Amino acid sequence: MATQLRVDSIRCSTEAGSGHPTSSLSAADLMAVLLAGHLRYDWDRPDLATNDHLIFSKGHASPLLYSMFRAVGVIDDVELVTTYRQFGARLEGHPTPILPWVDVATGSLGQGLPDAVGVGLAGRFLDRLDYHAWVLCGDGEMAEGSMWEAFDKASFYSLGNVTAIVDVNRLGQRGPTELEWDLESYARRVEAFGARALIIDGHDLAAIDEALRDARSDPDRPSVILARTIKAKGVPELEDKNGWHGKALPTEMAERAIAALGGVSDVHVATAHPRPDSPAITPMPNTAINWPSFALGDMVATRSAFGAAIAALATRPDVVVLDGEVGNSTHADEFQKIAPDRYFEMFIAEQQLVAAATGLAVRGYRPFASTFAVFFSRAFDFIRMAGISGVNIALVGSHAGVEIGQDGPSQMALEDIAALRAVHGSVVLYPADATATVALVGEMANTGGVVYLRTTRGAYPVIYPVGENFPVGGCKVHRASPDDQVALVGAGVTLHECLGAANELAAIGVLARVIDLYSLKPLDRDTLVATCHVTGSRLVIVEDHYPEGGVGAAVLEALADAGVPALRVAHLAVSSLPGSGTSVELLDAAGISARHIVAAALRLGEQ
């Protein structure tokens, strides 16, 4: 079996002319024994709730993974050998969930294990099923801090259902790893982090078998199998040789190697089925939710409204909340008070926060991960990969923009909209009041992909009546008339500044409509286009964000090909580095307060 996995890994990558055969060969024995003796998986029913999970954190070993898929019979030899890494194929260079047996996209190292922690949390605390998450890791990725966030959380939450299998093949892309074959050092580290370390020879089939059995045996401690392996094992001329990372074997060398390995074979493995058998993961029932409501004019921070909304959403059993040690600021802790069993404290580890959400989403849950908006930047690569994985996760970031006041720029999200908009398949929402926030939290629980909600620290008046709808992709227009001379476009806190400015403009006879862009992606293009035709494309766009990539860019991207009149846009954004101060001082200093909006509108009126 291991030999076949080696042969197939060589065949598909040589045929493709690229890929990582040597990184596959080092782990072939590990995976052969896992597949034949330990993984419990019904390959015909990948959605089975009791299936184990197999995650290749070292996603570049995709030749090995796909060779395993051939060995269990879910892909055939033709697909493996002729489509790997080809245009339009599902056997991509790094695995993605385009394949039904792949949970998450990997290829950005140090993410598979953190994702598995989310799977493990679901298994231990929510599903209460005995499936196991097996994660093949590289030794190179042990340098990623996110791996240590994962070991820490796996041990903190006693995730005996998570096993990391570290393929310690000593060689990274450009040379030796930091610790090379110093398995004792790895063992000390993972044990210090609370996991069980099992050191083995990764090419000793009996030792692998015993370690895998052992790994599953402790229900309360995650295990880490530290397997000393040889890169390119099985191809003597390349074994343990630097310079062969990420290179396919030339055809002649491949033929020689395959022949020496005994040639192409067609061994099929019958993987053990999970026990007990169980139905597929089913969507959770959608329960009636008693949403909170707020009275017009009340002063309510949207972060508080989020807290009230997420607490209401606790009646939906699929909703899970994750906190980055700021739950009392984001108000995520309102959920904890109602449903402590579905609330996970991830402490100050934002990468693991997002990865756990991803893993929980793999298990069919609807995770809401929450921290200060600015600290999602710490997990940007994880958010990006969640977008590629196509998982449904909600991210709620509070304390956005200069509005936060005295804490200063390190705590101010001023680039989050740019970053989150650029994530594949993302949705970006930014409500201005409590009513909108509650409605959008409801939308988030039913919207696919990475859905980001930006909330505000300070309290602002409720402007929308109970029951108002806020569909994703919509906007709200205030004070519209057919004679409007200018439109003031805001979102979140700047919407209030726009409304104030419109009042001032009205007092001096200037008709300004106000657009609340609570949905920044997708954007209500039609309404913006129609507005431009009314106002002669006179728009004041105001955002509590740096000028690049945010609300202004979202609007301008939407209008670029819309055939609107020549733009006369004033774009007010935070263009210099803010410091400390009150919200009012900082909004004004950034040039995004009502008086600046009035002045900008008047300047546009002269054009």
Place this chain on the structure above:
Amino acid sequence: MATQLRVDSIRCSTEAGSGHPTSSLSAADLMAVLLAGHLRYDWDRPDLATNDHLIFSKGHASPLLYSMFRAVGVIDDVELVTTYRQFGARLEGHPTPILPWVDVATGSLGQGLPDAVGVGLAGRFLDRLDYHAWVLCGDGEMAEGSMWEAFDKASFYSLGNVTAIVDVNRLGQRGPTELEWDLESYARRVEAFGARALIIDGHDLAAIDEALRDARSDPDRPSVILARTIKAKGVPELEDKNGWHGKALPTEMAERAIAALGGVSDVHVATAHPRPDSPAITPMPNTAINWPSFALGDMVATRSAFGAAIAALATRPDVVVLDGEVGNSTHADEFQKIAPDRYFEMFIAEQQLVAAATGLAVRGYRPFASTFAVFFSRAFDFIRMAGISGVNIALVGSHAGVEIGQDGPSQMALEDIAALRAVHGSVVLYPADATATVALVGEMANTGGVVYLRTTRGAYPVIYPVGENFPVGGCKVHRASPDDQVALVGAGVTLHECLGAANELAAIGVLARVIDLYSLKPLDRDTLVATCHVTGSRLVIVEDHYPEGGVGAAVLEALADAGVPALRVAHLAVSSLPGSGTSVELLDAAGISARHIVAAALRLGEQ
């Protein structure tokens, strides 16, 4: 002294009405002893090359830091008490280098120690001076993976000149930390990572004194002082009490506490001066550089050109190169061949990669940190904070966009331009050929702030002659005529597609100019505006990036208020999730190849 630091921490935060006094009080004894007995710093000459470095990784303890500044006499009592956290003040909520004694902005946890690793690398390997980097860390931030990247690298590089002082006060923002006062667990972890662990009572002045002396004594191993402390120590009614994180004491409580502590005092500390004395850090000499040159038409990847350019730049002694274990792909390793002593392998730890660059920049070096473009997303929060710190660091990201081909979406930077443009003070460059790359690498070494260069995997023809200038903020216009009907705007790989499209269009009688936007931030607005007036704002903008926040947004933001004719823009970008394939297949499938550009231009011509 410790008492005064406590009193002052309370005074300034109570006066401000916000801040983190309780987190300051726990560390007051640690910092008092450090200041009085161990820190070597000439406060009148913060630019002195031999000064120690003091970094508050727990930046929220700014009341303590500023109280230390008062104690050494560099700020006065009035500034401390009346300006802390006020609008326009330099005593911001979290420290930033607006203060001459602050090296880096902190406040995003888990960054100060990684930054200090960069300082330590400079001290040990470049400056070869015996200054020490003292880093005050919180226990909460020990959950950040970046801390473990830092411990790992500090030990790998034998940085005995770095000491982490961990203020283990047991309480985070919303409750107990994961490990609370389990100092033995912390010790096992840091020792497993190769550092020396020194467990002390953080309120025992003699023990602190001994530990600090001990920490400095081992030249080859970083030390971690694990200090068991009590949050709010010195204010009995708040000591070790949850619910007081980030809250100023109410006035009356503050008065009571200050009185109990003995009232306001005016003790001045004479900090030891560094020895040996030395001159200020001076700018490195700018040496003549023998830049590589490329012949027109040669096929050269811009990543290869970067390698050649950075190798040439090695003659400048202030240039340092950092690799994220892909130096043979980014071609950063060309520098290693010339100047191995100024080349640091950071392995697969991108957060530490960027933080080390930040620390080296603090020491006056010009670091170039390089990895795959997509993996800078892993360090986005570090890049953001580098922007706030105002350090000069160069980031070079290779393998951008779908152009990379078979590796698939996990390896494709498709959101990097959006993210990097949104960093405060950043510069974003994207050369199309080898000549431009070399010129821009030269610019980067003399440009302030976070400067990002995006390079391409594949080889494309050299289109610019040797000696062509590429100023930051410029662009290049090809095939311009006063009768141009449309402009094709590209950057990097899409520039070649635009040139190909312009040829095709010319063959059918359509006059198209091509704009090479090699400088995406800042952008050459004037040229774009002038072009719009020629082409009636008919632009085809083409980018190997998702549609949000990238090249299109950069152009549109620049044109929004420029008074150009009504836009007729076709924006071609990567709008669905790519898979594997060849560059040619993927560029075409994404709709950003020459034939799509031609079609878009013709459609615009009909408008």
